[in-house]
Amino acid sequence: QRKEWEKLINEPSETKDGHEVELAANIGTPNDMEGVLSNGAQGIGLYRTEFLYMGRDQLPTEEEQFEAYKTVVEKMEGKPVVIRTLDIGGDKELPYLDLPEEMNPFLGFRAIRLCLERTDIFRTQLRALLRASSYGNLKIMFPMVATLEEVRQAKMILAEEREQLIEEAIDVSEDIEVGIMVEIPSTAVAAELFAKEVDFFSIGTNDLIQYTLAADRMSEKVSHLYQPYHPAILRLVKSVIEAAHKEGKWAGMCGEMAGEETAVPLLLGLGLDEFSMSATSVLPARSQIRSLTKKDAEKLVEEALTLSTADEVAELVKEKGFI
């Protein structure tokens, strides 16, 4: 099967009725680029920059970060690269930052919350990103956004760093898209408000599912409640995509769900524009998409949205012959 998939490396991710989507890869470090290129990913949908900060005893410098971001955008040769600003906290700790011990780290001081307080760390990263932007198609994404104030504040700091670089006569791309992860229910529910102030959404289902069902994504004991196909998740994903499109923005997904065989036809039917997954899932997903029509996927999801449980949804996808 691998041989069949390999033929699709340079083929479009297009349905039989001519609807094209982007199949992108998630990466953690520039070392992952080999897998991205050999699997024919059309972009990077999520670069988790926290790994640059982990496994060491001090913050990475602006220069170190710049080199990492530049390497990735250059290797993608103009294809889109969505770089997420630091998403530390939750399960990912940085011993040298001396963060507070919390009862509920997943609900605590992490990601954009931390960056908006430790603006020294945030500004250094934004400078590195802005400098790297002139070497390719770099997009900036903020994680764990819960309120519009966070988006506005983050964008304001970004604009200030941009001005500063221009003053220093350093090249910065003119038109960097700025988007957010939609992974907190407040943002998913009010997506139409956020869509007016960002260039794109990327739905982070790993967190969105855990917060919506109140089921820790790391807990064995409640893993039966961690349900990607729960009617609530399908409805949220649908309305987030619609909210983006209503404002002429694009919507992607970079949680694990985006690469699942059962999810692909449903997400296609809901109109998802970009699917970002582990590099090894890109070719199987492309093969699957090329075997479908958008029309059939739309019919499938319409019926899925009438069902009451996750099991019924997954069963329907099978029953209708989509997997």
Ligand code: PEP
């Ligand atoms: C997500 O929450 O879906 C996501 C992609 O981010 P992470 O897995 O890094 O939390």
Ligand code: MG
């Ligand atoms: Mg997340």
